[in-house]
Amino acid sequence: MRDLPQHRPVLAGAAYVGISEAGVRLEALPEGHLLHVLGAIEPAALAAELVKxxxxxxxxxxxxxRQWFVAGNVPLAPAGLDALTAALAGKAFVMDQSHGRVRFGISGRPSRLLLSKGTAVDLDPTVFPEGQSAMTMLGHISVQIVRTGNDSFELTVLRSFAESLWGELAHMAASAEKDSAQKS
Incomplete structure (x- = not known):
């Protein structure tokens, strides 16, 4: 008998392989690591400590x-977390959120328009450039949106809302597909 439950990705299985509709690609990203860093440390100094x-x-x-998420595709090694926590002692606190949040990507030319249907954040590239992030609501779900490219975004959501948000975005993409077919 196992003492601890096994980790199972929340967006696993055939239903979450990836969706490509209306020029939009929705995909589950690897459940690597997500650290929440809080403190009076500048991003450049935080980046240097991350490399170390x-x-x-x-x-x-x-x-x-004074809050940042540090995200990556590689699972968190306890030694790495200990090293970062020690390096940031007195400057910032680090909390592992890897188990509690899920990331997925949305890309394609209409991705900005699709996301704009659910959030009040202005996602125009002149206002929301690559690397920019915002904590916001997408419909009724709290998310962090990050622009990762000209037509690509990464969404981070609490684990318990991941399936619901996936369903909402898949529905919006399917609706966009129907709308474009009707206009043709």
């Missing part, structure tokens, strides 16, 4: 006043 602690392929996303 071995988080070379992680990205930093603003999550609020």
């Amino acid at each position: 602690a071995g988080f070379t392929n992680s990205s930093i996303r603003k999550a609020g006043f």
Whole structure:
């Protein structure tokens, strides 16, 4: 008998392989690591400490006043978390959110329009450039939206809302497909 439950990705299985409709691609991203960093440390200093602690392929996303999410596709090693926590001692606190949040990507030319149907954030590239992030609501679900490219975004959501948000976005993409077919 196992003492601890096994980790199972929340967006696993045939229903979450990826959706491509109306020029939009929706895909579950690897459940790597997501750290919440809080403190009076500048992003450049945080980036330097991340490199020292071995988080070379992680990205930093603003999550609020003096708050950042550090996200990456590689699962978290306890030694890396310990090294980062020690390096940031007295400057910031680190909390592992890997188990509690899920990331997925949405891309394609109409992705900005699709997301705009559910959020009040202005996603125009001149206002919301690549690397920009915002904590917002998408419909009734709290998410962090990050622009990762000209026509691509990454969404981070609480684990318990991931399936619901996936369903909402899939429905919106299917509706966009129907709308474009009717206009043709």
